[in-house]
Amino acid sequence: MDLGRGSGYHGVPRWVYAIAAAGGVFVLLPLAAMAARVNWPQFIPLVTSESSLTALGLSLRTSAASTALCIIFGVPLALVLARSSFPGQRLLRAFVLLPLVLPPVVGGIALLYTFGRQGLLGRSLEAAGIQIAFSTTAVVLAQTFVALPFLVVSLEGALRTAGGRYEAVAATLGARPTTVLRRVTVPLVLPGLASGAVLSFARSLGEFGATLTFAGSLQGVTRTLPLEIYLQRETDADAAVALSLVLVAVAVTVVGLTYRRPGQKDQRSVPAGGTASGRMDGAR
Amino acid sequence: MKSWNPRITALAAAAALLTAGLAACGPPASTSTGPAGAGSSAAAGQPSGTVTVFAAASLKATFSKLASDFEAKNPGSKVTLSFAGSSDLATQISQGAPADVFASADTRNMAKLADAGLLEGAETNFATNVLQIAVPPSNPASIAAFADLARPGVKVVVCASQVPCGAASDTVEKAAGVTLSPVSEESSVTDVLGKVASGEADAGLVYVTDVKGAGDKVKGIPFPEAGKAVNTYPIATVGSSRNKELAAAFIALVTGAEGRKTLAGAGFGAP
Structure with missing residues (x-):
């Protein structure tokens, strides 16, 4: 079948729209159904209860911390994966991306056997007086574990599409590797880094399985918003639905802030002035 | 009008698939009702078919054993078990999950269903736990x-x-x-x-x-x-059950001497 229509092709067959609409409805309908179930007159009291606010605050703080950890460890990881080649690189990438496909509860069990009291590192940490289990640190670790691949994938993609040309030029002009990284590479892939960070934040915000398995659940310490929703559901379905909607709203806001311009064309601006705008994936 | 070609082809393919699917669905559906209907009448008092039991997670070991005992005693019957937290199960049943029997780990979740008129008859307390x-x-x-x-x-x-x-x-x-x-x-x-x-x-x-x-x-x-703080475990037939006879037979096993023995072996107290 010839689907090509020659030059200026940007038409999509009409039947694709129909299926796309069905896909969109599949995602939106459950959200609408949930919104319809919200006990609106009680909405404000339900979401501003002390336990809800504590859980929301904890979720935002831990997600911010895990996003920071994702940036600290994810940027070097993405650089190593995108810009160098060494034996075992493909294996390393596969393992770094593993938490993307791993059920979170499996991640929680793995973390338990690493940082838990009887765990691989936990025993030494315990001897040093550091206790991770049942602490907010455990929540951050669980979130970082599941969110790191999102940042690495986004950033590695951005690095690969940006290519190494500007970096090579900078190097020939005498810039040292660290200078090239700081002045050329990072500004060049800043949009990719930003979207990766936002995805990591959103994933951290929704993290449930690994936290429940590894960190436990205590108000103000380890009970994040998803755990609070899970618990409220036992007795107060109205509160659970109201809080779910809050979580959806936060996630939509966060993701919407950076994902609002997927169609923009690359401005192809040279990052000499330190500003890198435009998307890198048009460069292919 | 080239763009119409793939669309028509896709539609035709979908239509072909649909008719093939419907054709394939037809005969087995009619044959499967045959044995089930014949079985229940031929067994003469012996209940058969499938009974779906929603039971509290803490009953997993005991109910798994009782289910295989039940199947051995009633040839032609099959027990499908679903274990989860009692409140999860109660929510699922109130949302129309196809359960025949509900065994809860507390009286509160059973009362939720009873109040909503979703149970058949009264519940029976069959075990306690501390x-x-x-x-x-x-x-x-x-x-x-x-x-x-x-x-x-x-x-x-x-x-x-x-x-x-x-x-x-x-x-x-x-x-x-x-x-x-x-x-x-x-x-x-x-x-x-x-x-x-x-x-x-x-x-x-x-x-x-x-x-x-x-x-x-x-x-x-x-x-x-x-x-x-003694937790009481009640069991009851779900009102929407399509096989109430078999459900009652399973409940009789759980609340009877054999069920008592299995439950006691697992540490449950008498109600």
């Missing part, structure tokens, strides 16, 4: 009594008040006059047990049947105050 302190086999914090749980530095994990085992823990706490400051309040008793078994926590409050079921992974420490 709390016990679970500690890792080495008992690192040297727990011997309930009051030891309140010692500073002891990492205690309990169920959250919202779930049945947590409500029982609260009652026991009050009865003992001891205030615990747990490091975690889990949403299921399985999670409490897991944290103790992995050595993460020094002690946890779980049901006596959980300790028994965990074998040598945890050690159980009974305490007198546990008697203040």
